[in-house]
Amino acid sequence: MKILVTGGAGFIGSHLVDALLTNGHAVAVVDNLSTGVREQVDQRAEFHEADVADAGLAAVVKKVRPEAVVHLAAQVDVRKSVADPVEDARVNILGTLNVLEAARQAGVRHFIFASSGGAIYGDTDLRPTPESHPAVPASPYGIGKLSGEHFLRIFHKTFGMRTVALRYANVYGPRQNALGEAGVVAIFTHRLLAGQQAVINGDGKQSRDFVYVGDVVAANLAALQASVSGAFNIGTGREVIIDQVANLIRQAVGQGDFSHGPAKPGEQMTSCLDNRLVAKTLGWRPKMPLEEGIAKTVAWFLGQH
Incomplete structure (x- = not known):
């Protein structure tokens, strides 16, 4: 399968690119290298330096002609979203919509979106928190991710695109940027x-729910193989x-x-995610204990x- 990964030079994206190539997929990467590292991208992957919010993205996606898109590129710092909510919205709301529309124009049928289980629900009394819990984001970053999920739902309903939002807990692991990301x-x-x-x-x-990057990659692989649409928590429940x-x-x-x-x-x-729905639907369960992952x-x- 030909798969386009936005943010593929970043922390989670570079690990996903490695796994996709190992599994025999053809991979293209879009990254503006604002926080991503070009050297982290396997040389077998096709690389395009571009911003997901730019008008020229549609031409890049059309050229790549992917069968699936995994959209990881984002402004990921909650504090930056509070300090500059307009820039956060440019990247995380308009950027996501731009990637979705470019994918639709290119005939992409499968779209996976990196959402946030930590930021979407806000503080809750029900923990681990299930997907059915009301979403009340406590930051502009959370609002941006929830907006992206709403656009996914519309593109699924209106255009028949298979869309999956993976609501990540607090992801950690090798290659995480200690200076530029909120990890x-x-x-x-x-x-x-x-x-x-x-x-x-x-x-x-x-409190937080810490999930290892390798487990997050496995969740993306499971979502790529599934024929479902919807939103799923990707956390440990711990x-x-x-x-x-x-x-x-x-x-x-x-x-x-x-x-x-x-x-x-x-x-x-507080943040802790109930992962029973993704276990039942996609067969995904986290494997890495926190102590070993650290x-x-x-x-x-x-x-x-």
Whole structure:
């Protein structure tokens, strides 16, 4: 199958490109390299440097002629979305719509969208949170992802495109950008390995659902093989507080100090995703335990030093 991956030079995207090529697919990548790394893209993949919100994207997609599109390119920092909601909307709302329309014009029948289970639901009393729970985003980033899901639903209903939104929990693992993305595992690991103090925003009692990048890639592969449309949580169902994650990273690194700073605007207190629907529908279940995943992540960062 010919598959176009937007954001394919990024953290999750580069891992997905590797897996698709390993499975015998032909892969094209679109990435503007604002946060992606060109060297992370396997040379066997066709590469196009382009912004997903640009008008010229339709010509790129038409040239590639993919059978499926996996749309991962995004502005991923919740805090940046609060500081500059217009830019967040340009990339995450208009960019997603632009990719969808370009895919429709090129005759693409299968579209997978990287949504956010952490940001879409907001703070909830029901955890793990199922897909049926009302979506009340606590940030412009969450609003953008929910808007993308609504566009997917319309394109499915109106044009018959098979659309799947994968609502990621907090993804972590090798290749995550410790400087430009909102990933606490990468940020904490990078600082501790550099002998610096890591700052926990707030009291450290915030809870998150951490899912390993390899498991997220497996979810995308399962979605590509399925003939369903809809939204699915991609998380572990295990709620972990930030202080606990910090201690696991300190143990894996073997050193490190943490301090607490003020909480950041737009960040929610709780997040944990119910994954029973995706297990039943796509047969996906997370396999990587958090402790082992953190050890693998620390080992990768050590290899970069």
